[in-house]
Structures are given as C-alpha cells and as structure tokens.
Amino acid sequence: MLGYTIGNWLLVIFLVPTAVVMLMPFVWMLSTSLKSAGAVFEYPPSFIPSPLRWDNYSRLFEVLPFARFFVNSLVVAGSVTLLGVSTSAMAAYAFARLRFPGRDALFLGYLGTLMIPAQVVIIPNFILLRTLGWIDTYQALILPAAFSAFGTFLLRQYFLTIPGELEDAAVVDGASHWQIFTRVILPLSGPALSALAIFTFLFNWNSFLYPLVVTNSVTMSTLTVGLNTLQGQYNTAWTLLMAGSVLALLPVLTVFLFAQRYFIKGITLTGIGGR
Amino acid sequence: MAVDVKRSVRAGPRQAHSGRLQRRTTSTAYGFLLPNLLGFLIFTFFPVLAALLISFSHWDLLRPPEWAGLANYRRLVDDATFHRVLRNTFVYVLGTVPAQMVLALLVAMALNARIPGRLFFRAAYFMPVVASTVAVALVWRWIFHADFGLLNSVLFMLGVDDPPSWLQSTRWALPAIIIMSIWQQIGFSMVLFLAGLQSVPAHLYEAAKIDGASSWHRFVHITIPMLSSTTFFVLVISIINSFQVFDQAFIMTEGGPANATNTLVFNIYRYAFQFFQMGYAAAMAWVLFAIIFVVTVVQFRYQRQWVHYD
Numbered sequence: 146m147l148g149y150t151i152g153n154w155l156l157v158i159f160l161v162p163t164a165v166v167m168l169m170p171f172v173w174m175l176s177t178s179l180k181s182a183g184a185v186f187e188y189p190p191s192f193i194p195s196p197l198r199w200d201n202y203s204r205l206f207e208v209l210p211f212a213r214f215f216v217n218s219l220v221v222a223g224s225v226t227l228l229g230v231s232t233s234a235m236a237a238y239a240f241a242r243l244r245f246p247g248r249d250a251l252f253l254g255y256l257g258t259l260m261i262p263a264q265v266v267i268i269p270n271f272i273l274l275r276t277l278g279w280i281d282t283y284q285a286l287i288l289p290a291a292f293s294a295f296g297t298f299l300l301r302q303y304f305l306t307i308p309g310e311l312e313d314a315a316v317v318d319g320a321s322h323w324q325i326f327t328r329v330i331l332p333l334s335g336p337a338l339s340a341l342a343i344f345t346f347l348f349n350w351n352s353f354l355y356p357l358v359v360t361n362s363v364t365m366s367t368l369t370v371g372l373n374t375l376q377g378q379y380n381t382a383w384t385l386l387m388a389g390s391v392l393a394l395l396p397v398l399t400v401f402l403f404a405q406r407y408f409i410k411g412i413t414l415t416g417i418g419g420r
Numbered sequence: 421m422a423v424d425v426k427r428s429v430r431a432g433p434r435q436a437h438s439g440r441l442q443r444r445t446t447s448t449a450y451g452f453l454l455p456n457l458l459g460f461l462i463f464t465f466f467p468v469l470a471a472l473l474i475s476f477s478h479w480d481l482l483r484p485p486e487w488a489g490l491a492n493y494r495r496l497v498d499d500a501t502f503h504r505v506l507r508n509t510f511v512y513v514l515g516t517v518p519a520q521m522v523l524a525l526l527v528a529m530a531l532n533a534r535i536p537g538r539l540f541f542r543a544a545y546f547m548p549v550v551a552s553t554v555a556v557a558l559v560w561r562w563i564f565h566a567d568f569g570l571l572n573s574v575l576f577m578l579g580v581d582d583p584p585s586w587l588q589s590t591r592w593a594l595p596a597i598i599i600m601s602i603w604q605q606i607g608f609s610m611v612l613f614l615a616g617l618q619s620v621p622a623h624l625y626e627a628a629k630i631d632g633a634s635s636w637h638r639f640v641h642i643t644i645p646m647l648s649s650t651t652f653f654v655l656v657i658s659i660i661n662s663f664q665v666f667d668q669a670f671i672m673t674e675g676g677p678a679n680a681t682n683t684l685v686f687n688i689y690r691y692a693f694q695f696f697q698m699g700y701a702a703a704m705a706w707v708l709f710a711i712i713f714v715v716t717v718v719q720f721r722y723q724r725q726w727v728h729y730d
Contacts, residue, residue, distance in 0.1 A: 149534065149535065149536060152533070153533050153534055153535045153536075154535075156530045156533055156535050157535050157536060157537065159530060160527070160530050160531075160535070160537075160541050163527065163545075164540075164541050164544040164545065166603075167544045167545055167547070167548065167603065167606070167607075168544050168547070169570075170548075170556060170559045170560060170563060170603070171547065171551075171559075173559060173562070173563060173570055174555075174556075174558075174559040174562075177559075177562065185568065186568045188568075188573060188576075189573060189577065190568075190570055190573050228459075232455040232456035232459065233456055235452045235453070235455060235456060236452060236453050236455075236456035236457060238452050239449045239450075239452035239453045240453075243445055243448065243449040243452070244445065244449075245445060245446040245449035245450065246446060248449070251453070251457070254465060255460065258460075258464050258465060258468055260709070260712065260713060260716065261468055261709055262663075262664055262705070262708055262709055262712060263664075264664065264666075264685050264688050264705045264708060265467075265468060265471045265702070265705040265706065265708070265709055266463070266464060266467045266468060266471060267692075267705075268471055268474060268692050268698055268701055268702050268705065269466075269467035269468075269470035269471050269474060269702075270463060270467050271692070271693070272470075272474075272481070272698070273462075273467070275481070288459065288463065289463040291459060292456055292458075292459025292460045292463055292464065293464075294460060294464060297456055297460075322448050322452070326452070347550060350552070351551075351552040351553060351554070353552075353553065353554050353666070353667045353670070354666050354667070354670075354685070354689065358689075358693055368552070369552055369554040369555075372552075372554050372555060372558065373554060373670075373671065376558065376671065383562050386558050386562070387558070387559060387562065389555075389558075390555035390556070390558045390559055391555075393552050393554070393555040394551050394552060394555050394556075397550050397551065397552070398547065398550065398551065401543075401546075401547070401550045402543065405539070405542075405543055405546070408546070408550065409542070409546070409611050412608065412611050412612065413611060413612060413615035
C-alpha cells in the first residue's frame with residue numbers, strides 16, 4: 146500500500162463507484178438469472194438470490210435449442226474468422242509486395258467501399274442469397290461476412306511497415322512468393338493477425354442484424370438471434386431472458402478476462418473494435 | 421529465419437527474361453488476390469452498385485423491379501416518419517458521442533496514474549465493449565423496467581416518487597438508449613485515450629511543473645493538444661459507428677413508443693425486411709451513407725484547426 150500518493154488514492158475513490166456502475170448490469174443479469182420467477186419483483190431488490198435457481202438454465206435449453214445456437218455461432222464466427230483472415234492476408238501480400246497491372250485501381254475499389262455502411266450492402270445481398278436459395282444456410286451466414294475490405298486494408302498497411310530487407314535474402318536465394326509470404330511476412334505479423342482474428346470473431350459472434358435477416362428457422366439461428374426469439378416468446382420471463390444473456394456473454398467474457406492485453410493491444414494497434 | 425535459403429541456384433538468369441517474369445508476377449499476384457477478390461466483388465463491390473440501382477426502383481420481391489427514377493428519394497422529402505427517424509438518429513449521436521468521450525477521457529486520465537488495481541478497473545470499463553449488444557440490451561431493458569427495474573427501485577429509494585417510465589415513455593425512451601450506449605462505448609474510447617496519454621512525453625509535464633503551471637493549465641496546454649490526434653480518431657470512429665445504431669433500438673423498444681426510438685438503420689430494416697419495399701429502403705441506406713460521408717469529410721476538412729500531429 147506504500148508508494149501510492151494521496152492523490153492517487155483519491156483517484157481510486159473516483160474510480161470505485163464508476164466501476165461499480167459499469168459492472169452493475171452484468172451482476173444484475175447474473176443475479177436475476179438465478180432468481181425464482183416471483184423473487185424478480187421483490188422490493189427492495191436483492192442481489193443474492195436465495196435459493197439459487199439453477200434450473201432457470203436447464204429450462205432455457207428446454208424451451209429453445211440453445212446448444213444449437215451455440216454451435217451455430219461458433220461455426221459461423223469461426224469460419225468467417227478463418228476464411229477472412231487467411232484470404233485477407235494473401236490479398237494484402239499482393240497489394241503490399243507485388244507489382245501487377247490493375248493493382249492501384251483494385252486497391253482503390255477496396256478503399257472506396259470501406260466507408261459504405263453494411264446496411265447499404267445488406268439489401269442486395271439478401272436478394273442475391275434468396276435467388277440462390279441460400280436463405281437459412283451456413284453459407285449465407287458465413288460467405289458474405291467473410292471477405293471484408295477492411296481486413297485486407299488493415300493487413301496491407303501492416304505489411305508495408307515490415308522492412309523489405311528481411312525478404313531480400315530470401316528473394317536472392319530464389320524463394321517463391323508463397324514461401325516469403327508464409328515464412329517471412331506471416332511470422333512477423335503476429336500482432337496484426339491476432340488483432341484482426343480476435344475482432345473478426347468477436348464482431349461476428351455478437352453480430353445481430355445480418356444473421357437476423359438471412360435466417361428464418363430456429364435451428365439456423367445464432368445466439369443473438371436466438372436471444373431475440375426468446376424475448377419474442379417469453380417477453381417478461383426475466384429469469385429466462387437473463388439466463389440466456391449470461392450464456393451468450395460467458396464465452397466471450399471468459400476469453401477476454403484471460404487475454405485482456407491482446408484485446409487492448411489490438412485496439413491500440415489497429416483502432417478496430419468500436420461500434 | 422525459416423526461409424529455405426539453400427535453393428539459390430535458380431536466381432541467375434532473371435534479368436534476361438523480364439517480360440516473362442512480369443507475366444509470372446502478374447499471375448502470382450492474382451493467385452494471391454483471387455480468393456479475397458472474388459468474395460469482395462460478389463458480396464461487396466457489385467452489391468454496392470446493385471444497391472444504387474435498387475434505390476432507383478420499386479421492388480417488392482414478388483414482381484420484377486420497376487424503374488422509379490428519383491421517386492424513392494422524393495418520397496423521403498415528404499415522409500414525416502423519416503424526418504422523425506433522422507432527428508432521433510442525430511439526437512442519439514449528439515447525446516452519445518460527446519458524453520462517452522468526456523467520460524472515457526476522465527477515466528483514462530485516472531487510470532494513467534500509478535494507482536492500485538489498475539488492471540481490474542481497466543477490465544471493468546472495457547467489459548461492455550466485448551459484450552454482445554443484444555445480451556446487454558436485454559439486461560438494460562430489465563434495468564429500465566418502469567415498475568420493477570433496478571434503476572427505478574434505486575431512484576425510489578433516493579426519494580424520487582415519480583420516476584420516468586423510461587422505455588415506455590416517448591420522452592425518456594431515447595435518453596434511456598443513449599445512457600445504455602454511453603455505458604457500452606466508454607471502454608473503447610478509454611483504451612485509445614489511455615494509449616494516447618502514455619505517449620505524451622513526461623518531460624513536458626515536468627518542465628511545466630517547474631514553471632509553476634497548475635494541474636488545470638497542464639491539462640489544457642499539454643494533455644489536450646498532445647491528445648488531439650487520438651481525440652480526432654476516436655471522434656471520427658465513434659460518430660460513424662453511432663449513426664449505425666440498430667441492436668439497442670430493436671431489442672429494447674422496437675423503435676417505439678410511437679417512433680420515439682426509431683433510428684435510420686432500424687427504419688431501413690423495417691422497410692426492407694418487414695414491408696419489403698426494397699427500393700425505398702435502399703434509398704434510405706444511401707442517405708445514411710451520404711450523412712456519414714459528409715460528416716466525416718467535414719471533420720477531416722476542419723481537423724487542421726485543432727488537431728496537432730507531431
């Protein structure tokens with residue numbers, strides 16, 4: 146406790162109540178999810194439910210296929226991340242390191258779409274997927290989300306900061322571009338790749354509007370869409386709604402608490418992650 | 421380095437065949453590019469063009485699209501609901517962004533000092549950023565519940581006899597969504613401000629201290645100017661994101677009551693996927709783009725007056 150000045154302790158006195166406010170919704174969510182249906186309406190509200198009603202969670206799995214939602218979210222966010230990061234990295238290598246006709250025009254095309262909000266593109270994409278008969282399929286949830294111009298742009302900028310001398314030796318020795326890409330560029334781009342991967346996964350795990358539009362059956366719902374269905378069916382069943390929310394948050398918050406510094410570093414490195 | 425450096429013999433006759441080499445680089449380049457480029461063209465580039473065409477048409481997806489010229493855009497001019505939606509969206513952006521940024525800066529400055537429990541505090545402020553908006557919007561809907569919500573229970577205990585009914589009230593529903601969004605966005609800006617603060621050279625503060633500058637003067641004359649490029653970045657990103665607000669409005673109020681929380685993207689969603697008026701919805705989406713574009717360009721234009729890069 147020594148070594149901190151009085152001023153710094155005063156800062157803590159400012160930070161504690163604000164941090165309590167920041168955490169309150171999570172605590173309240175968890176607390177409600179373990180209450181009995183009647184205890185929810187008690188006044189004054191209590192934070193520690195007694196008895197703890199764990200069966201709210203098992204009930205959740207009875208009323209809607211939450212395990213399936215979980216798998217869907219995992220498959221979708223995982224595939225989008227894998228496809229998106231790998232193809233973006235390859236394209237970024239071409240833009241950053243290779244000279245070819247049409248390069249600048251193509252890159253301008255990528256740049257030009259960066260400012261266009263996703264809501265502009267969602268209407269034609271919905272019509273396209275509908276024409277293909279893809280509504281309510283994994284490919285509809287995954288493919289249109291996987292090839293963002295942003296990832297390519299981000300990685301190209303990062304690759305440009307890697308000094309070319311590192312590759313020169315490999316070029317002189319006749320290494321192919323694929324070898325340079327996989328053995329020089331990628332190993333040197335860990336921070337950018339992991340930032341892009343973390344936020345692509347997070348963004349798609351939490352994404353709502355897009356999966357809401359391209360799915361219409363319960364079995365193809367992701368967690369966010371499933372939560373919305375739950376709200377539609379049990380509008381005021383607060384214990385159930387909160388149990389569902391806890392389940393949707395749990396994986397992401399757990400990963401965050403263990404890998405906090407990668408999230409923070411990713412944001413300060415790339416500026417991604419806002420909403 | 422793990423590169424296969426021993427296969428060096430082939431490096432010789434390159435110069436002589438530069439034409440063939442160029443062709444080879446081109447095909448290699450497109451090999452690298454193709455997987456991403458195909459996806460980009462199919463799901464981003466052509467849809468952008470298509471969205472422009474659709475906005476000039478009437479299309480209900482049952483009959484083939486009909487050319488409408490500027491009819492959809494003209495309809496926007498007289499659409500009272502759309503005007504309400506625009507107003508709501510601007511009120512939301514103006515209510516969320518400045519408040520969120522000021523709070524984030526305060527917290528970042530507090531966290532920049534050597535204080536006990538820094539990592540814990542940083543995690544607490546940042547947690548809402550990683551949380552799914554749908555899930556946290558549900559708990560905020562419950563917190564804002566007029567009769568049994570946590571907020572009104574607390575207000576009641578504090579002696580407020582007649583607290584607002586928040587999400588059911590045409591007057592308080594939008595402020596409620598703004599409060600929830602400020603809560604959710606503080607952490608993102610805080611992290612960027614914190615990184616900005618840590619890059620301010622300590623000797624500037626020391627020199628100012630020696631010259632007898634008060635802490636307020638140090639804040640105004642060192643911290644604020646040194647942070648201006650971070651502030652600019654946070655401002656631009658936050659505004660772009662805020663104009664696209666949807667999840668909160670959908671989950672907490674469904675745009676209601678009486679359109680009090682109907683936002684641009686929520687309205688686009690309704691017209692496209694509930695009323696199936698694709699042309700009209702696309703026109704609204706382009707208005708959203710135009711607003712974001714103009715606001716961003718204006719910010720870049722005027723940044724020279726207050727942003728210092730060093």
